Amino acid sequence: MTRVVFLLVPGVHLLDLSGPAQVFSSAADLGLGVELSYVAEAATVPSAQGLVVHADPALPELSTEDLIIVPGWRAAKLATSGPLTEQALDWLRAHHHRGGTVASVCAGADALGRAGLLDGRRCTTHHDLQDELESRYPNACVVRDVLYTVDDRVVTSAGIASGIDLALHLVTLRHGPSAAARIARTMVVYARRNGDEHQASVLLKHRSHVNETVHRIQDVIETRMTDRLSLAELARLSGCSERTVTRLFSRATGMTPLRYQQALRLERAEHLIGHGATVESAARMVGFEDARMLRRLRAR
Structure with missing residues (x-):
């Protein structure tokens, strides 16, 4: 005992x-x-x-x-x-x-x-x-x-x-x-997160603003993280022009919608790699066509 x-x-x-x-x-x-x-x-x-x-x-x-x-x-x-x-x-x-x-x-x-x-x-x-x-x-x-x-x-x-x-x-x-x-x-929790995973996720770090339009855009990006989302589609779904989407999103989060999606993908890929996935399989699972973009983001 x-x-x-x-x-x-x-x-x-x-x-x-x-x-x-x-x-x-x-x-x-x-x-x-x-x-x-x-x-x-x-x-x-x-x-x-x-x-x-x-x-x-x-x-x-x-x-x-x-x-x-x-x-x-x-x-x-x-x-x-x-x-x-x-x-x-x-x-x-x-x-x-x-x-x-x-x-x-x-x-x-x-x-x-x-x-x-x-x-x-x-x-x-x-x-x-x-x-x-x-x-x-x-x-x-x-x-x-x-x-x-x-x-x-x-x-x-x-x-x-x-x-x-x-x-x-x-x-x-x-x-x-x-x-x-x-x-x-x-x-009903993760099987086990590695000890060296970050305390503050991308989701939490960029959700402290109060702009409801940007929150709705983030909801779409997070739900469809692996999809190829165009700025035109995000503008249509949010009821704003493409220029307004970029301006509001950058002001609220400090990055463009594309960079936000990439950050989400990178964080998820790092989690998968930390649990035994190869870089190639992790890249495919998070929506990259191949591992080259993931490698560039990890190096950056």
Whole structure:
């Protein structure tokens, strides 16, 4: 039996906690010998979303097969949030020194840093907190804009939903990719995203504007990403002239509709290549006639 112990901090983000907890709970349902428990320095822990979580105030004795996960908490600044006593930090430190694995989601990386577990190791956190994490722990190697990192039994992930990717990766390491895929299907998520995939996708990065016409054009491009879409067709579908489409789209996103479609294709192709596809097959699957254009975009 492997114990997965969540160390909870006041202001814990519910999805930072519930995402990995769902993964390991599903592993238990599959009979993989997983037992979940929740500990904190008080019997009740207020979450960032208002729900109060109950936890065991006693820190358990663990074996090297057990796993500690520190979910993130609401933090405008790491330096003024996430209270943990030296006893809890000693517990984290001792578990790793004995050969155990420790993991964090989002701001939880700061707890590992306070325990001295980030020094000399690769780590990551939510993109809003990366600068502060780097300044607080100058001996750590903060890897920017990735989903998760693994370095000598210290596993850190970016914000919120990336904790699911981290947990699926840990299931894969211990129980194999088939088990992780079964859990992912149960949860209706990607089978497993690679740790070095970007935190902010093209979809999110260029959707922060408020122009409804451009949003409708983006909807068409995203739905028909593999099609050859002409500017004339986008103009017809949006009810604007070609010149207006180009002007509005460039002002809202910083690129032309064609460049946006290429960026979507490139991101999807990188995902496919990261999961074992060849450059040639990935190019065909995302709508390129051959791999030459994909190679040029990747080089650019």
